[in-house]
Amino acid sequence: MIIVLTGNPGVGKHTVAEKITKKLKMELLDINEIVKNSELFEKNDDAIDVDVEELEKIIHNKINNPMLIVGHLAPYVIPEEKVDKTIVLRKNPYDLYDIYKKRQYTRKKSRQNIECEVLGITAYDSLRKFGKKVFQIDTTRRDVDKVTELVLDIMKGSSHNDEVDWLDMIWREKDLEKIFSD
Numbered sequence: 001m002i003i004v005l006t007g008n009p010g011v012g013k014h015t016v017a018e019k020i021t022k023k024l025k026m027e028l029l030d031i032n033e034i035v036k037n038s039e040l041f042e043k044n045d046d047a048i049d050v051d052v053e054e055l056e057k058i059i060h061n062k063i064n065n066p067m068l069i070v071g072h073l074a075p076y077v078i079p080e081e082k083v084d085k086t087i088v089l090r091k092n093p094y095d096l097y098d099i100y101k102k103r104q105y106t107r108k109k110s111r112q113n114i115e116c117e118v119l120g121i122t123a124y125d126s127l128r129k130f131g132k133k134v135f136q137i138d139t140t141r142r143d144v145d146k147v148t149e150l151v152l153d154i155m156k157g158s159s160h161n162d163e164v165d166w167l168d169m170i171w172r173e174k175d176l177e178k179i180f181s182d
């Protein structure tokens with residue numbers, strides 16, 4: 001079984017992936033590690049531009065079955081036909097803000113990533129790429145063990161799928177301007 005674990009930076013992908021791979025003795029393929037060890041990226045300001053076509057070629061040769069593939073770039077670099085299930089971890093943008101603060105992201109990088117979560121870009125792009133193979137888990141107020149359990153349930157056939165709408169929440173909290181204006 002080939003499982004993809006994706007979602008915005010800081011949602012908890014690697015923390016959960018480590019638990020799953022230990023428990024199931026599954027091989028882990030970390031997209032970030034491949035990018036870091038290659039010459040496929042260019043540091044731009046505080047973003048990193050990646051040559052996704054080249055990355056897809058490299059990854060193609062590294063995919064084994066069974067495997068857990070982890071990374072926020074997954075919807076752009078993993079061939080759809082290789083994948084059994086894609087799990088997108090979501091996190092309340094207010095909690096992400098705290099995680100980015102701890103990570104000492106710049107204001108710009110933090111904002112870009114929060115916007116991305118609010119608009120659900122990784123989830124949307126995953127749905128476009130992997131369609132019915134996509135399952136979402138809201139990690140807000142769920143500890144690592146609970147999220148791990150939900151991932152294992154999905155792998156076993158559960159149809160767990162959290163539909164989140166952060167945009168609506170932020171609109172109701174009257175924080176739209178705070179998040180989307182300069």
Ligand SMILES: Nc1ncnc2c1ncn2[C@@H]1O[C@H](COP(=O)(O)OP(=O)(O)OP(=O)(O)O)[C@@H](O)[C@H]1O
Nearest residue numbers: 008009010011012013014015072139142143144147
């Ligand atoms: N379910 C959870 N509940 C609370 N905190 C969590 C949970 N999962 C992870 N964390 C914490 O959130 C932070 C970010 O987690 P992690 O580094 O695994 O994210 P990531 O999605 O792999 O990020 P990146 O894409 O940047 O690699 C860590 O401090 C981790 O301990």
Ligand SMILES: [Mg+2]
Nearest residue numbers: 010013014015
């Ligand atoms: Mg990580």
